[in-house]
Amino acid sequence: MLMFFVTCPKGLEYLLADELKGFGFEPVRNAPAGVWVQGSLESGYRACLWSRLANRVILHLAEVNATSGDMLYEGVSAISWRDHLALEGRFKVAFVGQNDAIRNTQYGAQRVKDAVVDSLRTVEGARPSVDTVAPDLIVSARLHRGILQVGIDLSGDSLHRRGYRTEQGAAPLKENLAAALLIRAGWPELAANGGNFIDPMCGSGTLVIEAALMAMDQAPGLLREQFGFSRWLGHQPDIWAPLLQEATTRAVAGKAANQLSFTGFDQDKSVVATGQRNIERAGLEEFVVLNCRSIEEFDPTQPVSKAGLVLTNPPYGERLSERKALGPLYQSLGEAVKQALPGWRLGVFTGAPEVGHAIGLRSYKQYKLFNGKLPAQLLLFNIDKASETVARERTETGELFPKISHPERAAMLGNRLRKNRKQIGQWARKQGIECYRLYDADMPEYALAIDIYGNRVHVQEYAAPKTIDARVARERLAEALAVIPEALDIEPAQMVCKQRQRQTGTQQYEKHADTSEFFTVQEYGCQLKVNLRDYLDTGLFLDHRPVRRWIQQHADDKRFLNLFCYTGAATVHAAVGGAVSSLSLDMSNTYVNWARENLALNHVPASKHVVRQADCLEWLAAKADPGDRFDLIFMDPPTFSNSAKMEGVLDIQRDHAQLVRQAMARLAPDGLLIFSNNFRRFKLDRALESAFAIEEVSASTIDKDFQRNARIHRCWHIRHGSDFLG
CATH class of the missing domain: 3.30.2130.30 (VC0802-like)
Incomplete structure (x- = not known):
């Protein structure tokens, strides 16, 4: 065993x-x-x-x-x-x-x-x-x-990746979670009894595809090209081959015997097209039908004599700019299924279960699950008069929308935001900057970082501690995101919400969306591209604004080096400040291209200001040319990094002394290295203080908008000592 x-x-x-x-x-x-x-x-x-x-x-x-x-x-x-x-x-x-x-x-x-x-x-x-x-x-x-x-x-890629979904719609549902919802909703029994399946808000089709695979006895791993055991020395092909043959035989028999229908609807043409391609890759084009149709146009277009399952994963309103539309949407869903599918079962998987009563049916079962890290619930309903009668009493009270649980507390948040915007916003305008931190968990009930980017708002939720109930945290976030647009006088669509968490490895470089919603902001006369949606960070570290300004004020006639350059904002400031040349290095091609675009926005000549894709650890470890020195170096490494493009693992506490010494080997005799990092427990190696002239300047690099979080980063100016021979 x-x-x-x-x-x-x-x-x-x-x-x-x-x-x-x-x-x-x-x-x-x-x-x-x-x-x-x-x-x-x-x-x-x-x-x-x-x-x-x-x-x-x-x-x-x-x-x-x-x-x-x-x-x-x-x-x-x-x-x-x-x-x-x-x-x-x-x-x-x-x-x-x-x-x-x-x-x-x-x-x-x-x-x-x-x-x-x-x-x-x-x-x-x-x-x-x-x-x-x-x-x-x-x-x-x-x-x-x-x-x-x-x-x-033994798996290789995660088993939820069946092989049919190489593209996906917005807010995708993982395949194994979709299968779990189907099992919890009783789909295997309903399918065995001849019931059909409908998803009226199907997105890219994950639920309807998983329902078909399950009903037709298709092994979910049959589409995969290989597994983790394929090249393992302990692999036993004589055991594996019969299992694979059995699954293939069952798949052919399951399709031949199928008499069920599997239908999906969605109002977005593009995701329906994506879903159709997913269906074809799953080999189910003869069995699964998708239609472009809104919930108001819901029509089963099939015999409904036998009880079947309606299972859907409607929008959660997680950005909460859409939250006001959830009540009417859920109400329309309830009216559609009650009219067209009496005697069926309805399952709704939602991150906003408090809006579930708008469906107009009494839920007989609720399962608490997670969609990724988001707490959610599967609500199950019988579509019948008995369930409808109980639910109608609540619906008639008009409670179709989520209410703010603590209006006085929410009002205090609104007042705090208005006060901060008046004070910090006035300061920012005088400084000539468009991006600043407005709020940083000022009230413990609302653990958010709220940043202003021109006329847009970037909201980051700090992950709640385990002592806070997930439902309470969700309610507080809902309250905050309901208050923010009104308090800041913006449209909900101008607000983006993410969960803020400690970055590890290469998370800074991972893409989280694909909107390509770039826009330009101003900072001390520099133009910089930002993107609030697609990445964990926006392309501009606001806390380093004073460092960038100092660089701009002291870069005239300097040769500038920007290590771990990210999107090159510091290089832009150096070039605008009169640097004669610069070299900017980062391991990510995405950010290297972004940095080049930032420089081009400011009409900086590429011949003098070079941005290059490189592993900074490897570049620093290479022997420095004595004739190739820099007058000003900025180095702000990540706390940890283990990118596939790097030879080793970077741990800033362990490795900073070596990085500083290697950077100083590139520094001109009278030059300056600005070294910074955001590791809260960081301690500078004392041996460096005996080798170089070091001054901690952290206090002077914290602007008005970050004084509530004064240890967000630490910063040092490092020069060669008097005994340096060059």
């Missing part, structure tokens, strides 16, 4: 445990977002192929003492990696968790990687290589307190 840990979205653990029993597993225990089970390798393969709920199937190898980095390294080294990975093979490490000794996942992954490589390295130096794109093996390392659980990820 082998041990496996099978992961899933939070809230699906019990459903997953039941599903895994059907694959021959014996449940051991449930864990947050996963289930420990025992079984054969065949059961593991079957889970990879057939699980509709799992994310990953991890074959457990060992538990390792991880009370220190060295202990972790020794324990991982002791595992017989020759049984799993060829000497010339490629692998990657998926590391989660931290403790006092291993403070970030990048460091943990690096130690695991070193242990695997060193255990296989030959005397001649041959060794496996790291490949984060197409590895032969994925090593799973899950740290909890002092124990590291090490395993082999």
Whole structure:
């Protein structure tokens, strides 16, 4: 019997445990977002192929003492990696968790990687290589307190990626969550009894496709080109091949026997077109029909004699600029299904369950789940007169819209925003800046950072602590986002809301949307492009505004170097301030291009001001040309980074002394290095103070709008000492 840990979205653990029993597993225990089970390798393969709920199937190898980095390294080294990975093979490490000794996942992954490589390295130096794109093996390392659980990820890509959805509409629903909603709504039983399926707000079609796959006995992994075990040395093709043949046979039989209909509607032509392509990739074009139609035009266009299922994931109004439209939308949904589909079942998966009564039916069951990190509920209704009668009494009171739970508290927030805008806004106008922080969790009930970008508002919600109930946090956010447009006299569409959280690895560089909604803002005579929607950050770090202004005021006739340059805002200020030349480096092509566009906006000649894609760690480590020095250097590295484009892992606390020394090797004898970072617990290496002339200038780099959060970053001016010979 082998041990496996099978992961899933939070809230699906019990459903997953039941599903895994059907694959021959014996449940051991449930864990947050996963289930420990025992079984054969065949059961593991079957889970990879057939699980509709799992994310990953991890074959457990060992538990390792991880009370220190060295202990972790020794324990991982002791595992017989020759049984799993060829000497010339490629692998990657998926590391989660931290403790006092291993403070970030990048460091943990690096130690695991070193242990695997060193255990296989030959005397001649041959060794496996790291490949984060197409590895032969994925090593799973899950740290909890002092124990590291090490395993082999048999899945490869997460199993929710069936292979049919290579493009998606707005606010996509993951495939395994869609399958869980179908199971909770009783779809397998309804389908077995001849019921049909409808999603009246189908988006790109995930729910309707998953309903069809489930009803027609199609294995969700059948479309995948390969799994994580495909190039694993322990893979047993003689076990896998019959399972694959069985799934293929069942798929053909399921399609041949199907007599059900699967229908989706959506009013957005573009997402319907996307959904149609998803259906074709799933091989279901003969069975699933999508129509471009609004909920007001709802028409089943099919026989409805047998009870079926209506299941949908309507808009949540999460930006809450759309929240006022939710009541009428849900009311229209209720009226449509009551008129057209009596005797059917309705399931509504929503992040705004407080609007559910607008449907006009009494929910007989509610399941609390998560859509990503967003708390949500699946509301189930019987479409019948008995349910309708109870619900009508509440609907007639006119409570179709979410109410502000604490109007006095919300009014205090509105007053605070107006007061701040009057004071800080007046200061910003005098300074010649259009972007500033208006509010930074001034009231503990509303844990938000609210920034002004011209005539737009960027709202970031600080992740609520575990002591705050998710429903309470959601209500407070709803209150705040209802108040902000009125208090700041803007249209709701001018407001963007995100959840603010600690960035790790390459999250700064990850795209979160694809709106391409760029616009230009002014800062001390410089024009800068920003984008409030597509990335975690906007393209402009507001807290560094005083640093950029100082650079602009002191860059005349200077050679300027911008390391980890992001979108090049500091370089723009240097060029506008009269820098004779500049070099800006960043590892992200996206931000390198963005920086070039910022320079072009300000008519800065590209021949003198160069932006280049480069790993700054590698560039700094290379030998400096004594004749190629810079008069002014700005270096603001991330706290942690483990980009695939970098050779190693950057930990600013551990590595800053080396970075500073390498940067100083590029600095002219009378030049200045501006070194900054935003790690709250950062301590400058004292050895640097004996090597260079160092002055902390943090206090002078905090503007009026950030004085409530004065430790948002720290900053030093570093010069060569008097004994420097050049």
